[in-house]
Amino acid sequence: MSERTIPLIGFGTYRLEDHDQCAALVSEALEAGYRHVDTASAYNNEAAVGEGVRTASVPREDVVVATKVWYDRLDYGDLKRSVEVSLDRMGLSTLDLVYVHWPVSTYDPPRTFAALDMLFEDGLIDGIGVANFTIEQLESAREYCEAGIDVLQIECHPLLPQWELCEYAYSRDIDIVAHTPLLQGELEDVPELRELSADRNCSPVQVGLAWLQSRGISAIPGTSDLTHLVENFESPSIELTEDEQATIDGIERRRRIADPYFAPW
Template structure:
């Protein structure tokens, strides 16, 4: 998929005007999920915007309790209605747990593409072994893999797999839940570039080839600042300093 460097993560956003503002300032990739409970909010925000539909990538995720075939079909149909779209651009398996069955679930995702309900199949929070199993089953190529990715947590093996098979990685929680502002190496690089730790963290994520970030933001100022982070040019010494952070904190373990 041809995704922009920065998209909008919408978990916790309950005001359609935030979505409309994000589109106004330049966001074109919106990421939500059934379990967030705000697909209708995202849909209403899209409806309030005059950005052409064909310029948007709208992504959502089927939660772990709805991955049996009939539930995939019913919940995806409900997602389409809440989002106000005929076709969901990118539909993810949110986590391969609970009702997930590789054969049954993934073949149903393929069938949704055949129906025209979705354009692309995405996976989220998969291990490398689970990705290989999915590749062996899906007719559709893996369009994206969404994973937690920030200065305190990343999985080089997953990134290598994505590069090998030429699909993008979508980094959620790229600001580590705000923890980046307390990381000395990140703060030092921010001071050097006269910007914020959050902007540096996003710029660092984007130095990884094939990785796209979906930070959450609600105010216009933060929405614009996150987009601007894509223009920060980190030097190799900056990248090395952040790479050297030894703490490993996964915010959303299974």
Template sequence: MEYETVGGERVPKIGLGTWRMQGETCRRAVRTALDVGYRHVDTAQAYDNERQVGRAIAESSVDREDVFLTTKVWPGHTDRESIRRSTASSLAQLGVEYVDLLLVHWPNPLASTAEVMTGLNDCRREGFTRHVGVSNFGVDQLRTARAASDAPVFTNQVQFHPYKPQRDLRAYCQAHDVLLTAYSPLAHGGILHDDVLRELAVVYDKSPAQIALRWAVQQEGVVAIPKSTSERHLRENLDVFDFRLTDEEMVRIERPSRLRSGASFLRGRLG
């Protein structure tokens, strides 16, 4: 495993995303992930699976302190007290005393960013979370959140893959020591038949998915949280640290495309 270090905190470069995992499928996937070596798990209030994620961690032989655990506050919680109450509920669902990272899930145009960040900071001061951050924020929104937060904004979790490389946001995060957490790093399966990735997969004896993940995590300040429920794919997604892409290959892989990004978004919503 490789790590990113932000503010003295080491975060595994590959974690497990749990969006659209439910019930026993979720519990089993998280438990299997921990068994095969994952130490970074991501969930959210909106996923309605915090209880299953927490059960898997409790049942695992891995100590809670060794798991970097993230959850997210639904953006409908817009004031300090509702953020506090909802976070306390998340901890109860997860069966833990704290999470390592608490995010606001989406920017809410009807909410005060300052109020929301104050609510997250309240949770940090109360010991509900060790770090605070945001998700799905653009550069200007992230700049506003950073200015409004007493604690450093630890990460911005966004969709990030070869067709949506978030160049401006990535540069901003790198310049300000903000971790970029990549969700949907495989473009909801859209990269699996990509000619460039398939060609490089042959060169490195890897799969196209592994090439895409390597492209993501090889970048400074980026970690990725691919979703998988099968043990084979969970193991495969971790097996990306025994090779390194060249600078030329990194450039070839990165091809911004609104069409392909849009198709990925639709696959994620309809799949």
């Protein structure tokens, strides 16, 4: 990628399919201080995301805009066309980050990454990411991607810490972005987070996001509530103590939200 790094907090747009609502929320997020917006071709909202980015008062060069290519468009020609269509939908000349959404179906490492490398060389994308990969698949991706894998996006939260996968990525200088960091609302009900948040007079969500960020993991929570949008953005300012981190690290319950039948694990 360029010299810009992935901010610790970004705005996720999964399930924001109403065009006007999505565009307004993206614009509001950027005005509130967010500098990373995440979408995907499968979310059916790239046009709205692009509109929100363009209409906000924030300079385009200050925003990391990421999208993902769906698993049936990962062959060489299909992938290139998919990215070009995404750029057209969003009304942008470049994308800061493009992910392989899932390593299944038409995913073929030599052909998939040859296309991404070409898009990188042509200046249409500034960084390459992979999402929902295992360690073995990440190793293969690194072998075939000449431009280098910049980011791994995975489901990660206190009930799915992904210790081994995160350690592997960090040891290869690959940044991590956590999708589904709020467990689709279930994070509020985690007793350990509720107790810690009561002591700090903040929300369990903020504590959970702060825990991710204490590990150097970026998060892309989504919300349609403007109050929560601001609260999520403020989470990096919460500095957890070692004891608080250890309490969250010690949670033994496990819960995975994104677990489709075609998942590679």
